[in-house]
Amino acid sequence: MKIVFVCLGNICRSPMAEGIMKQIEPDFTIDSAGTSDYHIGQSPDHRMIKTAQKHGIDLSSLKARQLTTDDFDQFDYIYVMDKNNYINVLSLAKTDNHKSKVRFMLENNEDVPDPYFGGEDGFVNVYKLLLDGCQRISNAFRKR
Numbered sequence: 001m002k003i004v005f006v007c008l009g010n011i012c013r014s015p016m017a018e019g020i021m022k023q024i025e026p027d028f029t030i031d032s033a034g035t036s037d038y039h040i041g042q043s044p045d046h047r048m049i050k051t052a053q054k055h056g057i058d059l060s061s062l063k064a065r066q067l068t069t070d071d072f073d074q075f076d077y078i079y080v081m082d083k084n085n086y087i088n089v090l091s092l093a094k095t096d097n098h099k100s101k102v103r104f105m106l107e108n109n110e111d112v113p114d115p116y117f118g119g120e121d122g123f124v125n126v127y128k129l130l131l132d133g134c135q136r137i138s139n140a141f142r143k144r
């Protein structure tokens with residue numbers, strides 16, 4: 001199974017999802033990317049690295065990149081964090097098969113809130129939401 005998680009900057013939410021999913025499903029191919037080019041080449045936000053560390057996850061070696069159309073061929077599923085990501089990711093899709101790979105991270109198309117401009121508690125909240133989301137995704141794959 002090959003999964004890429006997507007957010008806006010690829011420095012907060014999607015690297016955290018990548019780290020959690022690698023821990024839950026070590027045999028899957030897991031990656032993350034951003035819809036924007038704002039932070040290409042940068043490490044995850046230090047607040048996200050710190051939150052991850054508390055749960056035994058090391059994000060420090062990850063580097064932000066931007067999602068490309070090629071990713072639709074490389075990955076089986078593309079999980080997005082919010083509705084803006086969804087719109088931006090779909091705009092890169094070239095075929096119906098590409099479009100069918102795009103999913104929301106959370107149930108009921110709920111957003112994983114962008115923690116970038118907020119305080120420390122936003123990062124803890126993101127971790128909790130992503131842990132629930134990754135466990136649900138993993139369970140769904142195991143049932144098939």
Ligand code: 4NP
Nearest residue numbers: 007008009010011012013116
């Ligand atoms: P992310 O968070 O999409 O979860 O990586 C953000 C990071 C940077 C910005 C916005 C959100 N920014 O505007 O620079």
